[in-house]
Amino acid sequence: MSVPLARPTVLSPKNRGTGTPSISALDWSDVSGASSYTVQVATDSKFTNVVASMSGLTASQWTVTSALAGNTKYFWRAMSVNDCGPGPLSATWPHGVLPLNLNPPKVLSPFLIREGERASGRLPLDA
Numbered sequence: 001m002s003v004p005l006a007r008p009t010v011l012s013p014k015n016r017g018t019g020t021p022s023i024s025a026l027d028w029s030d031v032s033g034a035s036s037y038t039v040q041v042a043t044d045s046k047f048t049n050v051v052a053s054m055s056g057l058t059a060s061q062w063t064v065t066s067a068l069a070g071n072t073k074y075f076w077r078a079m080s081v082n083d084c085g086p087g088p089l090s091a092t093w094p095h096g097v098l099p100l101n102l103n104p105p106k107v108l109s110p111f112l113i114r115e116g117e118r119a120s121g122r123l124p125l126d127a
Helices: none
Strands: 010-012 017-020 025-028 036-042 050-057 061-063 073-082 085-089 093-097
Touching: 010 073, 025 036, 025 073
Parallel strands: 017 093
Antiparallel strands: 010 025, 025 061, 036 050, 036 073, 073 085, 073 093
16 A cells, blocks of 8 residues: 655755756655656746656656756756655756857867877878
């Protein structure tokens, strides 16, 4: 016989945290009696635009495997599940994702210096 489930406590990333990598590890507390967990990530606090979710998790953490857009605030929540059904939803925590680096790398040298060669400032003809 299953017992009613407690509400999971969200642990990380930190509440209102910023600078989270675009692939984020989400962690919440274990819930006694839970057989699995469901987690959702959305762009709004009402979860009308869920961008990533997973159910049937047997551990109380999940890494978002789809890249999240940079400079965007996301909200996430978790829920435990057992034979009686789903338990109450955790609190909703917002977190921000790092800005995307849209600047291309700067080329510092137009040619490759081979091992044992000295840089002469001239472009090799066989490059």
